[in-house]
Amino acid sequence: MLSWALKTAAQISLDPEGADIDAIVKDYQENIRQKRLEASTSALIKNFMPMLDLYFGTKEAILGNYKKVLNLKSKIYLSQYSAEQLSKLDPEASEVQERALLGKSLKNFVTQRDVDGTMKDVADGQLSMAGQPSCFVFKRVAAPTTPSTVSSKPVTIRYVDEQGQSLKPDKTLTGSLGADYQAEALEISGYNLVKTTGEETGKFTSSEQTITYTYCKAADPVVKKSVIYATRKIGLYDSPTFTKQSRLQWYAQKSRMNRPMFKVVGTATSKNGVKRYQVVDLNGQGITGYITAKTAYSTRLHYTTRPSRVTVINPDGLNAYTKKSLTGKSIHYRQGQVLKVKRVVTHKLTTRLVLRNGRYISGNKKLVIAGKYKMPKRVQAKTAVNRYDTVRLTKRNRHYTKKSQAVFKVQGWAYTNANNFRKGDTLRYKVAGGYITGNSRFVKVIE
DSSP states (O other), rough: OHHHEEEEHHHHHTTTTOHHHHHHHHHHIIIIHHHHTTTOOOHOOOOHHHHHHHHHSSSSHHHHHHHHHHHGGGGTTTTTHHHHHHTBOOOOHHHHHHHHHHSSHHHHHHHOHHHHEEEOOSSSSEEEEEEOOSSSOOOOOOOOOOOOOOOOOEEEEEEEEETTTTEEEEEEEEOOOOOEEEOOOOOOEEEEEEEEOOOOOOOOOOOOOEEEEEEEEEEOOOOOTEEEEOOOOEEEEESSOOOOTTEEEEOOOOOOOGEOOOOOOOEEOTTTTTEEEEEEEEETTTOOEEEETTTEEOOOOOSOOOOOOEEEEEEOEEEESSTSSSEEEEEEEEEEEEEEEEEEEETTTTEEEEEEESEEEEEEETTEEEEEEEEEOEESSSEHHHHHHHHSOSEEEEEETTTTEEEEEEEEEESOTTTTTTTTOOOOETTTTTEEOTTTEEEEEEE
16 A cells, blocks of 8 residues: 555656546545455554545545655655655555565564574564555566567557447557557447547557557437436536536546436537536436536437347346336346347437337436446456445455455446445445455456
8 A cells, every 4th residue: 555655646746737636546446445445354454544545535635745645755764765766666566575575484584594503683574563564666677678589569459339349340550669650540430439548659569559449329419308417527517618616516427327417408608609508417416507518428318229139237127117108017127137129219308118028118328238238247356355235345244365266156236326426436246145346456257
């Protein structure tokens, strides 16, 4: 934890304006705090976490305290290292090395036999009750290689949808070591580019590189009185001209099943002529304001065109009915079931999907997703993990040690903070007896 804190503070100090503070907060909340939960039996960890919460719990806390964190180096024997050196700390390697040290005999740290046979005191590690790590590991800079002995590796370009399904065949770029390459996105009918992963421009190296272009289906046209949901972090403002002073609140980017919803009641333009939606918050507050009309930030909540099949994603499953008003309950479908769709019908501001068996289900995209959506069937613990009664990982009911390499059958999935739209959400797996983390740092998919 302290390695991560020092590395992060050092990186911010080197480029305060360019640092992605939102990403740091997310990494802290989803990964570092998660490690705290996995080690919650340790009183030392519990006592240490409030300080990290104070320094990294929010964007404001980070910007106000990263210099204080960096000053901790004098207390843990790192005074001789610059911020640039500390920015290369490797928290995961430090953890591995620390575990190795803790597995050794205590006498190895305090005495050692000299060449003449006498015993002397040594200082091969730091034993302390203050919570500091025993050692720190820095990332090594790779030794330079020459073209005569190393050949270049190709650059692979992938075009996928939000579920990772390929939309176009992969492309492979090749060239000599050190030569420049340039990748570019494709125009794919019916889809919009939403994310690019990897470097679009660069040089061919001795390692394989991948650029992934991720697309989403083109948004349905938004009309007055339609219901939409936000697909990215979005702000609600009391004026069509967006300013910090006019912002009513932020809505965090959420997983599909937890996205915030709005009813469009009109349109407007900013002072610069930018289109806005006038909306009513449907997330419990009922306030009216303005949001961006950019298609990358929101889309229709209900399907308006027929998907050939859908997968139930709602954690509580989905009911099918005999009438399009969703009355006359007929069948209950569990999360993960794939249903074939015959047609789409409208009902007031919503749509219904008519299944092949003639039954009606909601066309709400928070409940179903087009296509066959695959989730893991089994996962295996990579570290010690805990099982909890709730999706928020409270009320621990069992601990699994790292040695057990526990395997879990996944019964379903859910995300935290379902009704807190100011916070992001984190994946959890439902297993027999409760919930476990879905973080890939702690569990791996085996089926």
